[in-house]
Amino acid sequence: MASHTGKIDMIRGSIIKSAALFALPICVGNILQQLYGTVDTLVVGNFCDSAALAAVGTATQPMEILLCVFLGIGNGASILVSQEMGRRNADGLRMLVRTAVWFLYLCAIPVTILAMFVGPALLRLMQVPADAFDYAVLYLRITALGTLGNLGYNMNAGILRGLGDSRSTLLLLLISCLTNIVLDVAFVAVLGMGVAGAALATTIALYLSWLTSILYARRNYEGLQFPLLPHGYNKAQLAAILKVGVPLGLNNSLYSVGHVAVQAVYNMQGSVFVAGCSIAGRVTGIAGIAITSFSSAAVVFAGQNLGAGNYRRLQRGVVQITCAAGVVTLLIGLVATVFCRPLLGLFSSDPAVLDAAVRYTWWVLPFIWTYAVFNCMMSFVNGTGAVKYTTVVNLLILWAVRIPAAYILHALGYGTSSMACVSLSYAVGLVAMLGYFLTPEWGKLRRKAKELGDAVTAETEPTL
Template sequence: MAKSKIDMTSGPIMRLIVIFAIPIIFGNILQQLYSTVDTLIIGNYCGATSIAAVGTSSQPIEVFMCIFMGIGAGVSILVSMYTGAQNMEDLGKVVKTSVSFTYLCAIPLAILGWIVTPLILGFMQVPADTISLATAYIRIVFLGLLGNMGYNMNAGILRGLGDSTASFIFLLVSCISNIILDILFIAFFHMDVVGAALATIIAMYMSWIASIVYILKKYNYIGFTILPKVLDRKTLMDIIKLGLPLGLNNSIYTVGHILMQSLINTQGSAFMAGASVAGKIMGISSVAISSFSASMATFAGQNFGAKNYERLYKGGRIVPLYSALTTIVLGIIMFAFSGSLVGLFTNDAEAIKYALLCVKIQVPFQWCYCVLNTILNLSNGIGNVKYPTVLNLLMLWAVRIPAAYLIAFFIDGHYVTAGVSISFVFGMIASLLFYRSKSWKEIRKLSTT
């Protein structure tokens, strides 16, 4: 077995969590850099309209990725459980079935995405000066859907095995490639958003190929295959049982994001560009959120599979606290330097003004989302996917969207992102109720026996 694999079932909990999270943190920084470089180079070589086009493009792509990403999360949970239980036979079935499922989903979705992109952008009320650029960008990115899905599935398998270092290496290769290609296509060949999209998909395919080679070399015992060969019906049902609720949650959540983006789009291209730039800054300040959350999911899955309930109970209480503290520190740093950071992306005075406004509204509340996300991944890790699904839907549809529309109608449309902050606070408070749930009480009971 590879030395980079981390066994979460023994040893100091926070030490293992941090060791596992560090590569993910650097990987998250690289992912932010991955998209940030597009925005930075486009902002300096193309303009605010091109920034707006790229900034509004993430939601349509998420529409097609969201259900698959939920399935991928289900795969990662099963891999971590079978790893903890040392069940190599079922582990192999999950890995082989996930490879086949990736191909089965990616190719048809890429074709469908190319066709319906103009319809989605029309629904999102993208301004006339932005829609043609956004259409070109999204359609090209859809050509890279197989590489995107393939890499994310492989990264989930590796995290479930306890290996978080490899994904960072793949992202490093991808990020460097993306930067070089961005400069080549945009700065030298003046290809605008088309160049940014081409750079993105080429880099993503490189990451996918690198992950395939790595898994075949380091983890040949799990039965990973390059091309689809096995689609075990029972294993697929197990994957869907865990992953489909997460995927449907993601899907409905993404529709909500589109409604939010539509509300942002009605404020004009300058505000769209400012919100996009602010999103990059907030992404950097929230790197601890997904890293600690991924660590928690793997920790919970491995210890649940190993029936190490006392350790699971202890980790479930201390990891959310440490992840929140880390997010607070990063948020303070980003808030302090936000003025200088925004200026790196654009020289447009209106876009800068709106970017700083969005940062001031959202960054102070990101630690709430960190607590929420870590607890929900604890729940996912033990196989209780219903609780996170219900809470996420309530947070979005009962709080975020209504609050944003009320703010736009009664106060000022430029403050709509306050709806996001309000939902973070609500979600954190509601997530704490998990510790009073039946499933957690059962873990607590088992930990004392």
């Protein structure tokens, strides 16, 4: 089921075993990613003031807005890679990788320039507290210099996951995370560089992740001929990447803009509340580890089995993997909720900050399992290439539920409990995604499953 490179065959064998083997390295990698961001928060929280801590918590969001369109397109490339793997098309895979690298360079420089000059304006729209604004601008501009590394790593990680290799992302994140920890301590705790040091550590780690991912792909997948620099592209494949990726990217962009709108409500409550929400996000992120892991497995599982014509396996997989994600996330969420105060105490000793963080945790964590279920369903649907329905659902839960609820709570005088809008949107998203299985698109797959069954053959794998 797994090769020497860690590549998982998702079209044969036990569904849960395949998904678990694929998800486990991603799960560990997500822990490292949490550590990646947590180190910034820990070091800044212990060696800087609450304004600096609030700045680090908010400055990443304008970058997310500018990056998310491209990251969505990168996810589109990953979906197409998984489908080509299901078809065993080695030539198509090689050209797809070249096209993705060409597109990476086309986008990276304009995004960097936009981040440098548009980012501060977005921070003003977010109503970042005055005492944190200069810190936030500094953090944003330094991390913007890491745009190429950020986009490049995420693109390459998506390609490797599409191949069925999730172990590689764990290795790459381990290297990057250790680099970030060492540099954070050196720049902030030892050299006293403050927010600038934390941002510089993150930027260097991003470039290291990207370059290491290229070296890994060249060594373990020689047949892909993975390029460092642009080396041609295929118009048809570029069009296919954009067809799948642009809706995902626009969806991500509007979703990130929506997060900024919600963050503006948090910012209205002051730096102490923002700092509390920032450290609470680290604890709630613990429960989200399984969500990203199983969702990544769902995308690749759906793409590979659709490419191979395994329609029955698709139907079984959506139930089994989604249920597994929900159960694991529920258990993690309950444990993290019970022990949230000692966990949060690692980040700050300020009683007011801790009170805000505990309140956020209790409003969000017990309900995060609903997010696990509907996000896993979304990932299955995206893996089949049917991204329009998930785009509508994402826009619905954010712009019709989460944002209005946050502003209504603030207007009614319950701004310090405005995080309840997050749990409400999760519940609505779950109901909306269940509706997909009544649509004609899913009906077509059900009919194909009934008519054709599974089409797995004993074909050899593409030479990579």
